[in-house]
Amino acid sequence: MHVLVIGAGIIGVTTAYELCQRGFKVTVLDRRPGVAQEASYGNAGVISTAYAGPWAQPGMPGRILGQVLRSASPVIFRPTFDPAQWRWLARWLGECRLQRFRINKQRMQRLAEYSRSVLHELRRRHSIDYEQTQGWLQLFRTESDLARARPSIEVLSQAGMPHRLLDAAKCRALEPALVDGTPLAGGLHLPEEETGNCAYFAHRIKDLAAAGGVDFRFGTRVTRLAIEGGRVASVATSAGAIAADALVLAAGADSGQLLRGTGVRLPLYPVKGYSLTARVTRHEFAPLTSVMDEAYKVAITRMGNRLRIAGTAELGTRRLALRDSALGTLLRVVRDWFPGAADYRQARPWVGARPMLPDGPPALGSTPVANLFVNLGHGSTGWAMACGSARVVADIVAGAKPQIDLDGLTIERFVRRGKA
Ligand SMILES: Cc1cc2nc3c(=O)[nH]c(=O)nc-3n(C[C@H](O)[C@H](O)[C@H](O)COP(=O)(O)OP(=O)(O)OC[C@H]3O[C@@H](n4cnc5c(N)ncnc54)[C@H](O)[C@@H]3O)c2cc1C
Numbered sequence: 001m002h003v004l005v006i007g008a009g010i011i012g013v014t015t016a017y018e019l020c021q022r023g024f025k026v027t028v029l030d031r032r033p034g035v036a037q038e039a040s041y042g043n044a045g046v047i048s049t050a051y052a053g054p055w056a057q058p059g060m061p062g063r064i065l066g067q068v069l070r071s072a073s074p075v076i077f078r079p080t081f082d083p084a085q086w087r088w089l090a091r092w093l094g095e096c097r098l099q100r101f102r103i104n105k106q107r108m109q110r111l112a113e114y115s116r117s118v119l120h121e122l123r124r125r126h127s128i129d130y131e132q133t134q135g136w137l138q139l140f141r142t143e144s145d146l147a148r149a150r151p152s153i154e155v156l157s158q159a160g161m162p163h164r165l166l167d168a169a170k171c172r173a174l175e176p177a178l179v180d181g182t183p184l185a186g187g188l189h190l191p192e193e194e195t196g197n198c199a200y201f202a203h204r205i206k207d208l209a210a211a212g213g214v215d216f217r218f219g220t221r222v223t224r225l226a227i228e229g230g231r232v233a234s235v236a237t238s239a240g241a242i243a244a245d246a247l248v249l250a251a252g253a254d255s256g257q258l259l260r261g262t263g264v265r266l267p268l269y270p271v272k273g274y275s276l277t278a279r280v281t282r283h284e285f286a287p288l289t290s291v292m293d294e295a296y297k298v299a300i301t302r303m304g305n306r307l308r309i310a311g312t313a314e315l316g317t318r319r320l321a322l323r324d325s326a327l328g329t330l331l332r333v334v335r336d337w338f339p340g341a342a343d344y345r346q347a348r349p350w351v352g353a354r355p356m357l358p359d360g361p362p363a364l365g366s367t368p369v370a371n372l373f374v375n376l377g378h379g380s381t382g383w384a385m386a387c388g389s390a391r392v393v394a395d396i397v398a399g400a401k402p403q404i405d406l407d408g409l410t411i412e413r414f415v416r417r418g419k420a
Contacts, residue, residue: 003244008032281342
């Protein structure tokens with residue numbers, strides 16, 4: 001059986017690998033010249049089960065409204081005339097209730113936990129090095145930042161996930177390079193969480209998949225899925241029509257455009273984010289592992305001899321342009337905590353779009369179109385969920401039972417709203 005995968009980001013590449021492991025003939029199509037050149041390129045690198053959670057959470061609507069159009073805010077909403085944006089927002093608002101947040105976070109954590117076990121298995125089997133670090137420290141500048149994190153901490157306690165609340169002195173003992181001058185009310189230490197370079201990992205998995213026979217066709221833009229008799233008959237591409245027995249759509253934030261005309265509707269919207277990557281010049285002033293400034297939602301991740309500073313969530317524009325004030329916020333935060341670690345003027349800027357569904361979890365598996373499968377909508381946690389999502393989708397394509405419960409992780413919740 002021949003399976004086409006559209007998209008060679010972390011989701012498409014891991015899916016192709018898993019499909020190839022099951023003996024399928026696999027072709028991957030991507031408009032870019034190589035793997036992981038969009039959202040999977042410059043992300044923060046966090047692979048966290050505990051931190052995996054929806055953007056839709058209690059307190060978030062007020063936070064966004066209070067900061068509408070403020071360019072230095074960590075969360076930015078730009079109202080547009082796009083009806084899809086308003087539909088997305090309406091659904092998102094409903095998902096910000098505490099009860100919905102708990103359900104969505106648990107769903108995401110179920111997948112993230114499975115994903116991490118699959119990642120570790122692949123790491124062991126293939127000795128993959130992707131600049132991984134162990135441990136993760138969330139920093140709260142004020143008591144109110146800490147109070148906002150309480151619902152998430154409750155979910156961690158209920159799930160039995162290892163975590164410790166630390167006072168400022170203990171945070172500094174853990175990360176000695178944190179400067180003294182910046183206000184710090186406390187921190188949440190997650191010892192089992194990890195970070196790693198998503199693009200490095202994607203390249204290694206691509207090499208393994210290619211060695212297993214997967215055909216990667218780069219520079220190939222898919223323009224349309226041709227549906228005949230309730231099935232995808234072929235896909236129209238910049239290199240002509242290509243037919244296959246089944247198709248997995250993993251085209252990130254642009255997947256919605258390719259679903260047009262298939263009858264499958266998903267409320268997928270891009271949420272823009274930025275990063276800077278700077279070479280560490282003074283190791284004694286740099287973090288040992290990785291921290292997250294909760295007030296600004298900026299992650300500072302150690303990747304080998306570099307720091308990746310990433311954050312900002314910007315809803316309302318599909319244009320991927322760098323914005324100086326967003327990059328300025330990243331710079332300000334890293335200078336607040338680790339001013340002497342790197343020459344930040346030389347940092348490499350990047351912008352990407354998180355493929356976000358309003359409730360948080362991705363959509364995995366079958367669709368009402370018989371041979372069309374999806375692996376998309378991973379939002380802010382696509383790297384953390386990639387390996388597990390890929391295995392789940394490959395199992396479904398193969399007609400096998402996935403190893404985790406898929407409640408709340410499929411397209412069903414958008415098709416039949418009563419069941420969400
Ligand atoms: C600032 C920022 C920080 C983040 N930090 C983290 C983090 O710390 N941890 C985490 O887990 N996640 C993080 N994320 C989210 C994560 O990066 C994404 O969820 C993940 O990369 C999505 O992967 P993807 O493969 O679905 O999308 P992409 O990587 O965008 O890949 C989609 C691919 O599809 C291709 N494509 C699209 N349309 C077409 C078409 N028509 N024809 C052919 N090819 C097409 C594109 O070229 C692209 O290669 C972050 C994101 C951002 C923006």
